[in-house]
Amino acid sequence: MVRRLLSLALIVIMVFALVGCGDDGPKVVKITLNAEDSEAILAAAGIHLPDAETAAGANSTVRFFCWYDPFQNYDEDEIVNTGYWTFQERYNSEIEWIEVDYFERNDTLAQLVLADNPPDFTVAGTSNTATFPMSCIKGMYQPVDDYIDYTDPLWEGMADAAEYFNLAGKNYAIVTDLSYKDVVPYNRRVVNEWGFDDPAELYYNDEWTWDAFYEMCINFSDPDENRYALDGWYYVNGICEQSTGITIISKNEEGKFISNLDNPVIEVAENLIYDLVKNECTYREGTDYWAGRNDMQYGAGVNEGDCLFWICDRSGFTLPVEEMNQIWGDIEAGEIMFVPLPRYQDGDGIYYLNATPSGYMMCKGAENPEGVALLAACQRFKVIDPTVIDIDIKQLKEKYLWNDEMLEMDEICKQLVQDNVVMFYTGDLPTNLNNIYNNIDWGINRGGAGTSWAQIKESNREALDYYLQELNAEIEKFNETGQSSLT
Structure with a gap:
């Protein structure tokens, strides 16, 4: 429904992208794109980001536990992760990456939680529900309901997906997006x-x-x-x-x-x-x-x-x-x-x-759950932001030479997983x-x-x-x- 609301007339605006990751780190550049004033469009649908002055979790650092860094590690031809950019620029907040070996991630997280030194969050698995249910039962993650409201217009499109991560009536995952798996x-x-x-x-x-x-x-x-x-x-x-x-x-x-x-x-x-x-x-x-x-x-x-x-x-x-x-x-x-x-x-x-979720799990005892929720809100906003949707289409057309039929089928497949959410445990x-x-x-x-x-x-x-x-x-x-x- 949100994607349909965003199919409106487009105007030219300037959006930022991060490119390059050489010795000097990522660089900010400007790209001219055709897009509407995304915040105004989404506001008309009742979708808002928290106020920068009063948002819980603003002006803070969240600790991200993972075997890779999706926020600050960009290839030359990648478009900025605008959710992270908004988290930085609008809310004056940062992400500290705690790197871990992929094959040791579960044992290491369990040790950190037991030592009362948990990170704040990690990715919601490597595929489907790969951090649920056993990791939740074992006390590695905590419910997110105090911080994420799946009845809010920003989040309601992910409510069915969140149900897959529910124990005793509590949601354990912050689901920011769904993609389709096999076609x-x-x-x-x-x-x-x-x-x-x-x-x-x-x-x-x-x-x-x-x-x-x-x-x-x-x-x-x-x-x-x-x-x-x-x-x-x-x-x-x-x-x-x-x-x-x-x-x-x-x-x-x-x-x-x-x-x-x-x-x-x-x-x-x-x-x-x-x-x-x-x-x-x-x-x-x-x-x-x-x-x-x-x-x-x-x-x-x-x-x-x-x-x-x-x-x-x-x-x-x-x-x-x-x-x-x-x-x-x-x-x-x-x-x-x-x-x-x-x-x-x-x-x-x-x-x-099959729907493949993107999102995060809050680690048990996280010190900054509000910061995690704020970052996730920025990420979710990015998913439905018409500016970013336009960037995605631009990349598929210009970099990968997808034609209009492929782009239309891509949208159809995205809508299919939104309309009938099915995931594997x-x-x-x-x-x-x-x-x-x-x-x-x-x-x-x-x-x-x-x-x-x-x-x-x-x-x-x-x-x-x-x-x-x-x-x-x-x-x-x-x-x-x-x-x-x-x-």
Whole structure:
């Protein structure tokens, strides 16, 4: 809704960017862009930043714990993180980066919290919910409800996403934005040569379904010609969970984690992938179904017509133009296009994409939670700021040579994840439960169609139910006492 409100007449303003990170550090430069007075537009929608004179957290420093610095480390061609710029310039505040090794981040944070020397905040995982629920149960993070109001116009668009990080009615994550994960990129020249309907046209006609996808994959593939419709790993998870809108593990209204192993829509999707693997539509090397062309290079084989669909996220086809042309096809000739994951033809009519959150977790005992909330508000404002949206479009058009059709599809995919938020509980489940989840999630192609979905379900059902019961018991104890047997 906010993005639609911002589609108004544009005027020329000056915005700042930080570029370069040489010996003298980042430099501020000015870029002329077409944009409205963003604060006036957002104010008309009831969206405001706190007053600079009275804002809680202003004139302070927040301590950021992470293995990388997204705030002060810029490449030459990057646009400024305007949320951080606003935090500095408007609120006279700074960020102190506490660097940590990626593989030691959880242990180090736990030690700092126990030593009463916690940082103020860190990123909300590396993918999906990778800092929830176990890290919250173990006392590494604290609720954010005293500082973030998800009914406020600035934040209300993230309320559904925040629910994924909720324990005992309390929100544990500051979700500033959602992006879409996997989509279906393809080469239009190759699709046309095979006489297939263009997937983008099928989507606009609401005919981009699993059946249409399956038929193309079957007709295209010929292992004797080293031609496989699908490559990579993500077609399994993309179809079987992401496009169903139903995850193997989810959380019900009572806050309990439940199994969706017997969901009939998931069963249809799993059987579809099983049939594609069985009919040799998925790339393999011998009996290795985890192999991928060119060491799993995103898009490998697409430009040559050896792969029809290389399902991946947007980063896979947001590359330097020369690299894009070599891997995917001639972008200036309009060969590269992408569409959402296909929908189930007998389902609810919705095209589902997995939502990947951006945001922060407040560390338990943070000394400056108000400063974290203020920075997050600046970041959230940046997400919906028409000036910044215009910069993003400008970069895609001028740096990556995206055409108007690609830009329109990008907006469609963003809106899909906003309208129907679906995330995976991955990255922070108990180890035993996570292992079972992976067995189920990827099982349909691990053995090259040697194992059916019915067999996968029955061989993992008992363990899945047991470990879910264990997790729910921990959550129940945590909800009642604020403590866990794991802490």
